[in-house]
Amino acid sequence: MKNKRKWLAAPYGIWAAGFIVIPLIIILYYAFVSPETSKFTMSNFAMAFSPENIKSLVLALLLSLISTVICLLLAYPLAVILSKKEVNQSSFIVLVFILPMWMNFLLRTLAWQTLLERNGVINGILAFFHLHRLNLINTPFAIILGMVYNFLPFMVLPIYNVLLKMDPSIVEAAQDLGADTLLVYKKIMVPLSIPGIVSGITMVFIPSMTTFVISDLLGGSKYLLIGNVIEQEFKQTSNWNAGSALSAILMIFIFASMFFLNKYDKDGEGTLF
Amino acid sequence: MKKYINRIYMALILIFMYAPILTMIVLSFNASKTRSRWGGFSLKWYTALFSNTDIMQALYNTLIIALLAAIISTILGTMAAIGIGSMKKKIQSVFSAITNIPMLNGEIVMGISLMLLFILVRMNLGFSTILMSHITFDIPYVILSVMPKIKQYPKSTYEAALDLGASPLQSFFKVVFPDIMPGVLSGFLLAFTMSLDDFVITYFTKGPGIDTLSTKIYSEVRKGIKPEMYALSTLLFVTVFFLLILINQNPAEKEKRVKQYSVIRVICKRVLPAAIIVLIAGGGIYYHGTGGISTKDQIVVYNWGEYIDPDVPKNFEKETGIHVVYEEFETNEIMYPKIQSGAVAYDLVCPSDYMIDKMIQNDLLDKIDWSKIPNASNIGRTYFEKSREFDPYNEYSLPYCWGTLGIIYNKSMVKSPVNSWNILWDPEYKNNILMQDSVRDAFTVALKLAGHSVNSSDPKQLERAEKLLESEKPLVQSYSVDQIRDKMIGGEAALGVTFSGEFLYMQRENPDLDFVLPKEGSNVWIDSWVIPKNAKHKKNAQEFLNYLCRPDVALKNFEYITYATPNTAARELIEDSDIRDNPILFPKDSDLKNSETYRYLGRKTEELYAKLWREVKSS
16 A cells, blocks of 8 residues: 555646756756857856855845844743634734745835935934934845745744644643743753744745845845846846856755755654644 | 733734735825825725736735645645655655755745746647746645644554545544644745745746736836835735734634524635635636637737837727737846747847847847838937947837936926936935936946046046946945835935936926036947847838837827937927927937947956956945
């Protein structure tokens, strides 16, 4: 029986080979081939590792790391609060956090523009109270805000799901044995929610790292992230080979985080829903 | 006390999450067309929304793709999860690694790799390619939702059912399935949400004539989001919100008065979802029939965003019965590889001068049969003469729009006279300058200021220009193509680098704005229609060109896009002499003596420009 059942995965296996594995091989092919002669070359990678590209890679790493940390700091307490709600109420509240995702991603980001602009809503409110106007838009701050805003649900939900599955009696037992709140978090809550945290970190870090829309719309294109560089190689300079080489470099980071994820979240407990 | 802190914390996060959505709702009631000005309360965008077939079509495309992708990926994903669950550990880990790829791979890498695949196998980019891509990135979410449920599920229950005489199929659907159902449902919901919200992957895998809400919005950013879009989002938000409340109230009632409310339950659980599906499917078929692909005669047109009056293709269709499939691009450079790869057979494309040069050199264009376009005589001779710089014998291109690159400035914010590119380096306007975010245009500003040609390929001159641009960067508020219009109208900046054709529209919205062509000279550009070699409907394409050259049609187009028309017959029809003889829109040849047309500079120089531009941007 068992042998037969595994064939249920066959359609997906074929699909994954065709639409996940082969496209990745195509990208690698483009990355190692010269645009003029279609012969093997490393020149695309030499180009990809130019100082200005490394700068954008480092900037992307930095901004997405900061966003991930902020997301984690915001999301963990929220997930704890949510997980203590009654079952019925909590499912509603969780949906409330998913609801913004049903509004279009671009419109939401553009709405932030309206909020942050020099003559925007926030500065309008500040001016009303005779406070000094802030220079918010087109700064790294605005980009980080955009990342945190767009990807926060991906941090909240996995942590919430892990906390929900946690047996409350473990915490009670610790408290009975004399542990204070801090110790309970340190020894029980956080270690047990590691799968959710790790899954949340990857789900926030990777999209922040590769985004180009957020840095375009909220950063005024003044801050070139690695996603912008790749997008420009494909869209503005039509140099697909250099773009592929950059994508291939980006994949290294992706595989590293996959390894990280597999190590800490073996059973896929840190799911989104 | 702790309870209050908790509540305040949650409220703050909710404010953070919903502030932009609230902004969208407010904007949907804004009578003014630009988002940066409040023009009073109005409901007009709601009525306009329902008569806007483009947006409605995009909405139905979005919903149908999301629904189909979610259903298919739920079936495939659930089957896969069950299969993977009963595999050996080693194969299992291979499968789960592959499953993680689409989730962890940057969207941009996914989108591009799928696009390359579709182009390689010569698949027409369109509805089916978007759907396949969505299924691809949806499946992993389903698997990851179902997997934990399957792992938790005790095998003995299933075996017990078998022992009691149920067939394997029976025992699966009667025993196992109800238990993993929550996982399947949440997988479906997640897949639907991800598909609904996707922009990047759709953007790379879509073809002409099909738009989802995301791609529609993205193409609208250029001229400012249409307020109908905000109205639509508001309606969607309100609908989903009430659905949520409705669904949520259900379980509470279930316990209290099951029998009395069973009818309501049936409505909520069966009728409502079914009705939604029927509505979506029916509407989709309806709109697909009116606007989508048909078997009639057609042409596939590939043009700049917002570069034609939407009524023009419709009227053409009425007159000739030829259906116009319309697709937009934002830059010459995104258009070029699509033509080169032959992924889509376009019949008419509207590139700029230097790109036409490149396309002719690479043998991508077909000659135009001028005898089929008698109305071409309406186009001024001087424009054909100018076209010879990139099309030496006037064989391939028909001029459509032309203009210059210059400075738009806000008279109330700029006190010193504006006549030179120099002002963009004036520290007084720090954070008040909007630069063009395209390589050639940005370099034009610096090259001209330094007294060089806009077609310079001398590395020393280019490096000098690069240094100049780098020194300007601290003063620049943002680099953009799309949003200079909105920001200048809203008074967000004092100076902006933009095209002469933008001026008319901007000044109508904000009378403080004026445009100047700097004395050092600039770029004069022409966008022209060309027919690619692989066009399938060349005859229809020429008929459309002839239609576009008709004075009344050209005038209608001019009034919509406000870029100077080379159609002299149409220009004479302009009633307002201020516009007809406007020195900004239609500069005299003597004003243009320092200005040049772009030429294609070859691959190596192109790469050098791109590299130097990246250095500016990342400095």
